[in-house]
Every structure is written in structure tokens, then in C-alpha cells.
Amino acid sequence: MARSRCRQRLIMFFIMAQDLHLYQASLDISPIECDRKWQFLSEDERSRADRFKRDYLKRNFVAARGNLREILSQRLSCEPQEVQFSYGDRGKPYIKSSQNPQRIYFNLAHSQDLVIYAVCCDREVGIDLEYINPKCDVDSIAERYFLPSEQKIIQKLCDRNKYLAFYRAWTLKEAYGKATGQGIANILDHLDVSSLLEMPMGETLQIAGWTLKLLDQELTIDSNYAAALCVALPI
Numbered sequence: 001m002a003r004s005r006c007r008q009r010l011i012m013f014f015i016m017a018q019d020l021h022l023y024q025a026s027l028d029i030s031p032i033e034c035d036r037k038w039q040f041l042s043e044d045e046r047s048r049a050d051r052f053k054r055d056y057l058k059r060n061f062v063a064a065r066g067n068l069r070e071i072l073s074q075r076l077s078c079e080p081q082e083v084q085f086s087y088g089d090r091g092k093p094y095i096k097s098s099q100n101p102q103r104i105y106f107n108l109a110h111s112q113d114l115v116i117y118a119v120c121c122d123r124e125v126g127i128d129l130e131y132i133n134p135k136c137d138v139d140s141i142a143e144r145y146f147l148p149s150e151q152k153i154i155q156k157l158c159d160r161n162k163y164l165a166f167y168r169a170w171t172l173k174e175a176y177g178k179a180t181g182q183g184i185a186n187i188l189d190h191l192d193v194s195s196l197l198e199m200p201m202g203e204t205l206q207i208a209g210w211t212l213k214l215l216d217q218e219l220t221i222d223s224n225y226a227a228a229l230c231v232a233l234p235i
Contacts, residue, residue, distance in 0.1 A: 037069075069083050142155075169193050172196060175229055
């Protein structure tokens with residue numbers, strides 16, 4: 001029953017390869033649905049949820065992790081509460097190897113009340129989602145953290161296009177940092193994504209064994225968001 005309800009609530013999209021799927025869902029769920037997903041969480045996850053001071057942040061965490069468990073339980077042929085996680089040095093979650101003979105990798109990102117997931121077999125994956133904040137000082141941030149080639153593209157644009165380019169660059173770098181496990185702080189000023197900012201949507205960029213892609217038509221998110229995906233090339 002849990003797995004069928006998951007399919008009804010989550011929108012799934014096929015992208016790039018048969019072993020890679022994207023999902024998205026709203027985090028703005030009802031109290032009844034939040035209680036249902038709460039039952040899926042581990043004691044550690046419940047403890048983390050209880051540390052949030054604002055109710056909507058707790059709800060968002062419960063929804064995001066509950067959805068993740070439902071998605072993975074379909075792949076692992078188990079119940080959502082039976083999925084077991086381990087964590088990398090930087091906190092990236094993985095399915096415990098003893099439960100994961102299929103070598104399933106996943107990543108998630110959320111912003112505002114929206115969450116997206118990437119699930120892939122045999123390959124590491126990273127995904128990012130950012131709400132485009134029109135009050136953000138994108139010129140100053142780009143000047144401080146981005147490469148000159150990226151700054152040049154952002155600076156020549158006006159109005160909304162400037163913000164869109166900035167957030168697209170940020171999500172590309174974040175997705176790469178999450179996929180590789182390096183974290184965005186370690187790659188901001190040396191990962192050059194300027195070519196993707198000038199390419200038509202749908203194009204990909206390959207960097208040292210990884211494929212980067214901006215997400216647009218693959219997700220039914222509105223124009224107030226930017227999203228990107230990074231996945232390891234097949235061996």
C-alpha cells in the first residue's frame with residue numbers, strides 16, 4: 001500500500017539513461033500525511049526533525065525523508081521504514097551496502113516547499129534545486145566566488161536573465177559538489193560551467209568523468225527555480 005501511494009503522489013521522469021530517474025514532490029503536506037511519513041523515519045531522523053524550531057521546517061524534513069524512503073523502498077523491495085542509511089565524511093547519505101546489492105545511488109535537494117530526487121544504478125549522482133531570489137546580490141557573490149568566465153556572462157545580462165544565469169551556475173556547481181562528495185565550497189572557484197550558461201537548454205557538459213546538465217523540461221517546476229544534475233559517466 002505504501003508503495004502504490006508513493007507512485008500517486010510523486011511525479012517521476014525518465015532522463016538520459018534507463019538507470020536514472022528523477023522525482024519531485026511538494027513538501028506542503030497535510031498533518032495526516034506528515035504523521036504517515038513520520039512512521040517511516042528512523043530514531044535518528046526523528047531526533048533531527050524534532051530539533052527544528054519552526055513547524056514548517058520539521059514538516060519539510062519529514063516529508064523529504066519520508067518520500068525518499070518510499071522511493072528507495074520500491075527499488076529495494078522492502079518497506080520504507082526498513083531502508084537503512086550510512087553517511088559519508090561530509091554527511092552524504094547512502095544505502096547501507098549490506099542492503100544494496102544493486103548499487104543504487106541517490107541524492108535529493110529541496111528549496112521552499114519543493115523537493116527533487118535523483119536515483120541511479122551503479123553511478124554516483126548529485127542534484128540541486130534553488131529558488132531564484134530577486135533580492136540576492138548576484139553580482140557581488142559571483143565576483144567573489146565564480147570564475148571570470150562565469151562572471152562575464154552574468155554581468156552582461158540584465159534583469160531576470162542575470163539572476164537566472166547566476167542560479168543556474170550555482171546549481172551546477174552544487175550538483176557537482178554533491179555528486180563527487182567534494183562539497184560546493186571546494187569547487188566554487190575552479191569548476192567552470194560557463195559553457196552551459198551559453199548553450200541551449202538540454203545540452204550537457206562532461207568534466208573529468210562526470211556529466212553536468214541543467215534541468216528544465218525534465219521537471220515540472222515553475223520559472224522561479226533553477227535545477228541541475230550531475231552524474232558519473234558509465235564505466
